[in-house]
Amino acid sequence: MSTTAPAEAPVRTPPLTRRRAHRPATRRPLTGLLFVAPTAVVVAGLFLAPLGILVYMSFTDWPLLGSPTPNGLDNYRQLGDDDQFTGAITFTLLYTAITTVVLFAVAFVLVAISNSPRRGARFYRTAYFLPYVVGTAAASSMWWVDSHDELGVFNRLLQAVGLIDRPIGLLATPGKALGTVIALVVWKFIGFQVIVLLVGLQSIPGEYYEAAMVDGASVWQRLRYVTFPGLKPTLALLTVLSVTGSLLAFDQFFVLTHGGPDNSTVTVVLALYNKAFQSYRLGNAAAEAVVLLVALIILNVVQLRLLRSRDREE
Amino acid sequence: MSSSTLAPRRTVRRHGGPLQRATRTAAYHVFSAAVAIAFLFPLVWAALNSVKDRDEANRQPPTWFPHSFSLENYRNLQSFDQGIGVYLRNSIVVSALTVVGSVVVCVLGGYGFARFRFPGKNALFGTTLAILMVPYATILLPLYILLSKIGMLNTLIGLALVLVMFQLPFGIFMMRNSFESVPRELEEAALVDGCTDFGAMWRISARIVAPGVVTVALFSFLIAWNEFLAPLFILNDGRKYTLPVMLVNIRYASFNILDVGALQAGVVVAMVPCLVVYLALQRFYVSGLVAGALRG
Numbered sequence: 001m002s003t004t005a006p007a008e009a010p011v012r013t014p015p016l017t018r019r020r021a022h023r024p025a026t027r028r029p030l031t032g033l034l035f036v037a038p039t040a041v042v043v044a045g046l047f048l049a050p051l052g053i054l055v056y057m058s059f060t061d062w063p064l065l066g067s068p069t070p071n072g073l074d075n076y077r078q079l080g081d082d083d084q085f086t087g088a089i090t091f092t093l094l095y096t097a098i099t100t101v102v103l104f105a106v107a108f109v110l111v112a113i114s115n116s117p118r119r120g121a122r123f124y125r126t127a128y129f130l131p132y133v134v135g136t137a138a139a140s141s142m143w144w145v146d147s148h149d150e151l152g153v154f155n156r157l158l159q160a161v162g163l164i165d166r167p168i169g170l171l172a173t174p175g176k177a178l179g180t181v182i183a184l185v186v187w188k189f190i191g192f193q194v195i196v197l198l199v200g201l202q203s204i205p206g207e208y209y210e211a212a213m214v215d216g217a218s219v220w221q222r223l224r225y226v227t228f229p230g231l232k233p234t235l236a237l238l239t240v241l242s243v244t245g246s247l248l249a250f251d252q253f254f255v256l257t258h259g260g261p262d263n264s265t266v267t268v269v270l271a272l273y274n275k276a277f278q279s280y281r282l283g284n285a286a287a288e289a290v291v292l293l294v295a296l297i298i299l300n301v302v303q304l305r306l307l308r309s310r311d312r313e314e
Numbered sequence: 315m316s317s318s319t320l321a322p323r324r325t326v327r328r329h330g331g332p333l334q335r336a337t338r339t340a341a342y343h344v345f346s347a348a349v350a351i352a353f354l355f356p357l358v359w360a361a362l363n364s365v366k367d368r369d370e371a372n373r374q375p376p377t378w379f380p381h382s383f384s385l386e387n388y389r390n391l392q393s394f395d396q397g398i399g400v401y402l403r404n405s406i407v408v409s410a411l412t413v414v415g416s417v418v419v420c421v422l423g424g425y426g427f428a429r430f431r432f433p434g435k436n437a438l439f440g441t442t443l444a445i446l447m448v449p450y451a452t453i454l455l456p457l458y459i460l461l462s463k464i465g466m467l468n469t470l471i472g473l474a475l476v477l478v479m480f481q482l483p484f485g486i487f488m489m490r491n492s493f494e495s496v497p498r499e500l501e502e503a504a505l506v507d508g509c510t511d512f513g514a515m516w517r518i519s520a521r522i523v524a525p526g527v528v529t530v531a532l533f534s535f536l537i538a539w540n541e542f543l544a545p546l547f548i549l550n551d552g553r554k555y556t557l558p559v560m561l562v563n564i565r566y567a568s569f570n571i572l573d574v575g576a577l578q579a580g581v582v583v584a585m586v587p588c589l590v591v592y593l594a595l596q597r598f599y600v601s602g603l604v605a606g607a608l609r610g
Contacts, residue, residue, distance in 0.1 A: 028430065029431060031430060031511050032429070033430075034427025035423065036423050038418065038441060039420075042475070042479050043438065043441055043482065044444070046475060046479040049460060050457045053456035054455065109349075118343075120343060120347075124349070127353050128353050131590075132585075133588045133589060135558055135585065137559075137584075138561060138581045139585075142357075142360045142578070142581045145363075145578060146356060146359065148574075150375060153376055156378075177456050195603055199603075250451060250542075250543050273450065273543075273546075273547075286456070289451075291451070297448070300447050304526060
């Protein structure tokens with residue numbers, strides 16, 4: 001049994017605790033401060049301070065070695081002319097859109113399997129989830145070998161089932177490289193999506209289904225009018241996580257394609273890394289980071305608003 | 315996944331005769347098992363390849379089943395750069411520091427947020443959660459500068475501190491909720507009996523919220539063990555690299571010395587601890603996902 005009471009977590013108990021919080025809590029604020037002191041130190045030193053440094057860096061010419069000099073808005077002006085960065089934005093948006101759609105499509109099939117009351121469903125669920133706990137760098141290294149024309153097993157498998165005659169270079173063209181990375185990402189991350197969807201499914205009261213059956217609703221009508229509305233918050237949350245995660249993709253591209261062929265698969269974070277540690281222009285990299293940061297904060301705020309307004313409707 | 319948390323609780327009413335039902339069940343298993351095999355295949359394949367001898371592991375095209383059994387690939391890892399032992403040790407040190415660090419900070423902080431009122435409480439809690447809003451890839455660059463200024467660049471402790479920071483939103487949130495669900499009266503009894511605040515927390519509540527602590531530790535471990543981007547920024551001395559960085563270095567070794575067998579042996583070394591820890595503690599993992607994932 002899950003002892004942390006998952007169902008309780010989202011609900012929490014603020015009214016209860018607040019009513020009870022009158023005694024020791026209010027009288028000894030100093031003790032409370034002592035308990036949260038480590039948190040405060042870490043948050044201030046490793047989160048707020050770097051955030052400040054980041055913004056400062058974005059307004060300076062900052063070489064890897066040597067002293068930085070302020071240069072106003074130059075870094076931001078150069079962003080627009082930087083083909084690798086603008087190309088990276090386009091590519092990352094494309095990758096994010098495709099990945100999010102494919103992840104959901106595959107997840108629905110796997111959730112249908114995993115949610116079955118049949119024996120074996122639990123084993124299948126575990127099988128789909130295991131790749132998720134393997135690190136992205138390890139998983140990508142594995143897939144890099146498997147995708148290799150001569151050394152890899154993927155081409156051999158495709159040949160064995162007769163889909164192809166000879167190795168096709170799974171990373172050789174921009175399109176195929178993107179396809180291979182998306183296959184890797186689906187394999188690696190789908191388990192998370194499936195688990196969260198299963199949890200969402202189980203939060204829908206069984207009585208709703210019974211009522212729908214009594215009213216003679218078909219399988220599709222039950223899906224449309226009971227399952228889908230009940231899953232809406234979960235779907236919205238997974239969209240947020242999938243979009244944010246994909247916009248920040250790095251490991252799988254760094255290992256599997258290294259941005260190639262011909263810089264066709266450079267993501268925003270990979271461009272940022274190259275700018276800092278290959279071109280040694282930390283100021284420009286910082287400006288890129290600020291742009292990415294602001295974009296994601298706006299996205300998060302918009303998505304949270306949408307989530308909240310949906311909650312209110314229900 | 316723990317059957318009790320995720321077992322479907324609705325009974326499905328099936329129609330049709332026994333033959334139709336049997337056909338449907340068979341179709342279900344054929345399809346689901348095929349997908350399951352596809353998911354497990356890359357993991358098993360890497361494990362199989364890692365125990366072929368060096369020549370066979372690098373054969374083009376690959377052999378389906380190992381003709382040889384050998385630990386040669388694992389032995390070869392010992393001679394890659396610093397040797398697998400150094401990278402393994404570094405990964406263990408970073409993971410241990412991160413787990414201990416996140417548990418200590420999150421248990422203390424979660425308790426403080428759950429039980430006390432103090433000036434700046436909401437601001438601090440909000441700022442901690444705001445770490446989630448800031449993509450960590452964007453602040454690694456200033457963290458790199460900051461750590462180099464205080465002489466912690468290229469140290470395993472510096473890396474662990476950064477990883478602890480990334481764990482805070484989830485961990486603090488998790489521990490605060492756990493402590494809030496423990497009745498205050500239990501602790502008050504201990505206080506009356508002469509316990510200190512810390513003693514009351516440690517002897518009473520921390521025992522009850524142990525499952526939450528395990529969840530925080532588990533997530534910290536998996537993140538620390540698998541993290542690739544942060545060590546790539548913060549560590550630049552080969553002797554300090556962690557396992558994921560080592561793997562990628564093997565992959566980028568020049569082509570004539572590229573050893574696919576050693577690479578796959580390295581992949582196995584990197585993934586087995588995660589799989590074992592996950593399978594042993596999966597109920598904590600699921601409850602953590604639920605508590606963390608539904609925070610929106």
